[in-house]
Amino acid sequence: MAEEKMKKENKGKKNKKNKPSSQKWKKYKIDGDKIVREACCTRCGPGVFLSKSQGRLYCGKCHYTEFIAKK
Numbered sequence: 001m002a003e004e005k006m007k008k009e010n011k012g013k014k015n016k017k018n019k020p021s022s023q024k025w026k027k028y029k030i031d032g033d034k035i036v037r038e039a040c041c042t043r044c045g046p047g048v049f050l051s052k053s054q055g056r057l058y059c060g061k062c063h064y065t066e067f068i069a070k071k
Contacts, residue, residue, distance in 0.1 A: 027049050028035050039050040041059040050057040050066065057066040 040046050041048040043062045043064050055068050
């Protein structure tokens with residue numbers, strides 16, 4: 001009976017899903033005593049990171065693309 005009651009209450013509503021964390025620490029590296037950003041957009045400036053996917057670096061803000069050379 002409790003299961004039927006839960007189904008009726010949630011009818012038409014989506015289940016809540018937890019969002020994945022941003023994992024910003026992966027976009028920085030430590031070089032001696034300094035913290036360095038790995039991939040920043042050359043057009044937008046140091047506040048916007050480039051995403052890595054399918055052999056390229058891509059900026060979602062200005063749509064700038066850098067292709068990574070294959071070895």
